[in-house]
Amino acid sequence: MLALLSAVLFGMSTPLIARLSSGINPFLTAALLYAGAALAGATMIRGRAREAGLRRTDAVPLAWITLSGAVVAPVALAWGLQRCSTTSASLMLALEALFTALLAHWLYREQIGLRAWVALLLLTAGAIALLFDAAQTGTSQTLGLIAVVVATMAWGTDDALSRAVADRDPGQVILVKGAAGAATTGAMALAAGARLTDVGQIAGLLLVGVTGYGLSLKFYLLAQRTFGAARTGSVFAFVPFIGALGAVLMGEREAGAGLRVASVLMIVGVILHLTEKHQHRHEHGVLEHEHAHTHDDGHHLHKHDPPVQGSHSHMHRHEPMSHSHPHLPDAHHTHPH
Numbered sequence: 001m002l003a004l005l006s007a008v009l010f011g012m013s014t015p016l017i018a019r020l021s022s023g024i025n026p027f028l029t030a031a032l033l034y035a036g037a038a039l040a041g042a043t044m045i046r047g048r049a050r051e052a053g054l055r056r057t058d059a060v061p062l063a064w065i066t067l068s069g070a071v072v073a074p075v076a077l078a079w080g081l082q083r084c085s086t087t088s089a090s091l092m093l094a095l096e097a098l099f100t101a102l103l104a105h106w107l108y109r110e111q112i113g114l115r116a117w118v119a120l121l122l123l124t125a126g127a128i129a130l131l132f133d134a135a136q137t138g139t140s141q142t143l144g145l146i147a148v149v150v151a152t153m154a155w156g157t158d159d160a161l162s163r164a165v166a167d168r169d170p171g172q173v174i175l176v177k178g179a180a181g182a183a184t185t186g187a188m189a190l191a192a193g194a195r196l197t198d199v200g201q202i203a204g205l206l207l208v209g210v211t212g213y214g215l216s217l218k219f220y221l222l223a224q225r226t227f228g229a230a231r232t233g234s235v236f237a238f239v240p241f242i243g244a245l246g247a248v249l250m251g252e253r254e255a256g257a258g259l260r261v262a263s264v265l266m267i268v269g270v271i272l273h274l275t276e277k278h279q280h281r282h283e284h285g286v287l288e289h290e291h292a293h294t295h296d297d298g299h300h301l302h303k304h305d306p307p308v309q310g311s312h313s314h315m316h317r318h319e320p321m322s323h324s325h326p327h328l329p330d331a332h333h334t335h336p337h
Contacts, residue, residue: 003235006219011242013212014077014093015250018086020204021078025194029205030074031186032196034178036209037070037217041174044218051169054176061164062176069158070181074213076151084144086252088130088259090243092148094266097236098123099156107160115272122269126262133258159232162221170218178214240266288317 013033021029054062081089098120104110112120127149134141165173196202224232244263 002219003223003232004238006216006223007236007238008242009216009219010212010236011090011093011239012246013208013216014081014090014239014243015086015246015252016208016212017078017205018081018089018247019250020201020208021081024078024196024201025189025192026075026078026082027185027189027192028194028196029078030071031182031189032202032205033074033209033213034070034181034185036178036206036211037213038175038178038182039206040210040214040218041171041176041178044169044171044174044214046169046171051171052167054165054168054172058165058168061161062173062180065158065161065165066177066180066184068154068161070177071184073151073154073158074181075185076147076154080144080147080151082144084134084141084148086247086250087244088134088141088145089148090247091240091259091262091266092127092130092145093152093243094123094240094270095127095149095152096155096159096239097270098127099153100159100232100236103156103160104163108163115275119269119272122265122272126265126269129258129262129265133262136258159220159224159236163224166221166224170221173221174214174217177217178209238270283320283322 017029017033077089101110101112101116101120105112131142131145134145162173220232220236223235241263
């Protein structure tokens, strides 16, 4: 549910950005979106007893996450939305799940079964159908969709690399990422001579940043803790259909043959990926780390004196154990296959 709520907030941001960013420099659009995300992050920070704080060792992954997810991706998306239909661009965002899953498999050896491979192939086929459909309407549409593909590659990289800080306080992660992304793209916008005086556009993009890029990222990181990068990305693949629905509700009417074929392929692909199951006997070695956790998940068996109820965070140790249950590639299930 957290992953799906994250997808709804981010999905609806696409048609809203298309409406609000008309005529605005893409760098300035990105700066306003992530300034909003930073504002949201500042209100989400929790105490050390509730969440593990950021560390100096997180600086490098945060820098890469910011570059890919808060600079390259939003600029590419804003540029693309100014040149192609919102419906097609929204559907193309399904490729984020493809790139997230492939990177999670490559970087973390997350398991991808036959059903998931078929799902990824269907998502790819859907993207090809969208590009073919755009090619029939002109070069501008095609270039716009290619820019959206670049955005999905960048966000897929962001999603996969976010696993390195998924156990940290989401508020701190969002604040740092949003502030750094806004500062970087804002400086680029100023260097390009971009100016914006419309208070309505400024407020609108900031609000979209708060919900679609701030709250959405918080829910995404919380879901990734127990769901794994690949499968959280798969749920996030509902974003395209949410965005396409939002575009239709806002008055866009586009239903070419390629778009209809892509919709079917991508919906089937998402469903296949979501319904994949994974269970086998596996070993847990000694592990010591710090993150928010509870004591009802079968993995956190240490004792507290006095007892602690609910979610809390502290450095703790896992002793070796062996068991079998349905599991996902979270922080406690990084074993090879």
